[in-house]
Amino acid sequence: MVSPPRQLAFRILSRVESGREFAVDLLEAPEMAGLSGRDHRLATELVMGVLRAHGDLDRTIEEVSGKSLSYFDCEIATILRLGIFQIRYLTKIPKRAAVDEAVKLAKLARRRSAAGLVNAVLRKCEPAAAGVPAGDEGEDASSEWTRRAVRSLPAWLAARWEKRFGGAAMAALARLSLETPPTVLRVESAEAREDVARRLALGGIETRPGRFSPLALIVELASAGRTKSPRSGGAEIEAPRYDWTKEGVVIQDEASQLVALLLAPRAGARVLDLCAAPGIKTGQVAQALARGGIVACDRSAGRLRTMRRLLAGFVPPEVEVFGVRLDASAALPFGVEFDRILVDAPCSGTGTLARNPEIKLRLVPEDLLRFAAIQARILANALKALARGGRLVYATCSLEAEENEDVVAKALRDVSGLRIVPGAELSQEFPGLRSFFAERDFFYSRPDLHAMDGFFAAVIERVS
Structure with missing residues (x-):
């Protein structure tokens, strides 16, 4: 049986690929609400991560398989993207698990004949350093991350940005396009900001003031859209699922x-x-x-x-x-x-x-x-x-x-x-x-x- 978060991620990605729907809307679907916190985080990370790295994943499919992307039907291409994303971007998921789940997905999608192809392609894919390289990982890791980030952009857009902003800025924009952006809150007034921050902290939600907007509070995230507070004994909440309106604030960059x-x-x-x-x-x-x-x-x-x-x-x-x-x-x-x-x-x-x-x-x-x-x-x-x-x-x-x-x-x-x-x-x-x-x-x-x-x-x- 395919794990529920991977199955849901596959369905959502298939709908995004086939129409004009947006992932942020589909991630609010009732079936997502039925997932446990851990599974909800994984499904969200898979959906948003695959979409952010889409261009790099497609290039990797072609390089590893030796075939044009057009060779694969839409469902198999989506399954391969999911598998490669887990192997190359998510260090905590073993390669074996990513491959096995992808093969099960192919069978579930009634592409049993393609299960062997999925297995063969993913087994050729080697794990790479995931996430933004830390300072001690050296220039090679940083260069590899930048290469993958630039490949995630449409080629025409990367060329535009390089011409307008310069190569270094284009690469920085590409890297940031792969990252989970911060959860930023807007309070009612500048005078209320400190009060709201204090009230949120009492509930275990740590924030810091925005750099420029007098109305902004930035939620301190631990990982994958969660916020962790030392005052709450390390308890975590999921920022995207939290009902911020009850705190009198809204999410606004x-x-x-x-x-x-x-x-x-x-x-x-x-x-x-x-x-x-x-x-x-x-x-x-x-x-x-x-x-x-x-x-x-x-x-x-x-x-x-x-x-x-x-x-x-x-x-x-x-x-x-x-x-x-x-x-x-x-x-x-x-x-x-x-x-x-x-x-x-x-x-x-x-x-x-x-x-x-x-x-x-x-x-x-x-x-x-x-x-x-x-x-x-x-x-x-x-x-x-x-x-x-x-x-x-x-x-x-x-x-x-x-x-x-x-x-x-x-x-x-x-x-x-x-x-x-x-x-x-x-x-x-x-x-x-x-x-x-x-x-x-x-x-x-x-x-x-x-x-x-x-x-x-x-x-x-x-x-x-």
Whole structure:
């Protein structure tokens, strides 16, 4: 019998490979909730690890088997990826166990005739140093890890990043795309952060303040998404499964928090949040607003329902949030102007590969221009709704210029009365964020520079 976590990991990976579903959603399925803590952690590690290392695993399949990847049907390729990931990336799993479980999976998937092939390929695969090499493992181990990390990226994306950021930065971004990103919490206010940290510590959850966001607490993880506290006698909890809402906090990366902070809403302001679902930034803006109204829009009715559930209990009583279903790339229906507008545009997501590893499998160069066209329409529509003296923040979680400064330049080219707020001004308004404005007047965060997701933001104001 195949172990439950491997069986579930295989099913989830097969669904991700065959459609547009995302692992983070499938990992919330009821059958996952039925696993023990240990099995849940293994299934999660297998799914996310295989997706993060997908490119390297495919190259390894071809090298070890001597056959093109197209030779294998989808199910057998997925089984081989699972097996190779355990052999080459997870040091605590014996090679024998990884091979045996993969052979059982092949039989379970009714590919009995391929079981021998799976066995032969995996037995040829040699274990390698797993994880990020420690300082005493030497240059060879570090070079091997970097080689595997770079191979995990789409070749065209690695080439783009090398040209734009340089070889060392590209390699660093590749390595970070293989790692489990930190669990970052957002508290209601800067004043509440210390209180929340103390309360969490009493419950056995250790945190540390974020480096840049006054609202951020970073959960101290022991391994595989668990947090360990000396005060709780070493007891562990699983960060992704923990109900953080009961602590009055939400999971939100520090870069995402900083982008929402740039909006700087004043009490009583009229706010428009386009592309708002699932509502993480909407909630942050509502808490900063204290009093006023937010029109939160999304094209998906289901995502708007998710947003309403998430915002329950987080929105101050004097702030009204109106959910509106609309396509922001079409003309906006509002007959009023807004003091603050947040455009968290749909994008390629290349700044979040560790959190959303499916991007490595699905993104192609043509997608950048497709996203840019949508983003340009959304931004142009949003600018028409910006009141005099108002501020708009255009943001993406992409590192690609086509989706970022190029979109902003195009939107402002033929429109008068608008200005991009200079980075020097924003650095004065938000002390401590100077390093994020290194690229002209735009906000840029990068995983390798700031230990957070990659985000872009432009702050635009209407002056007349």
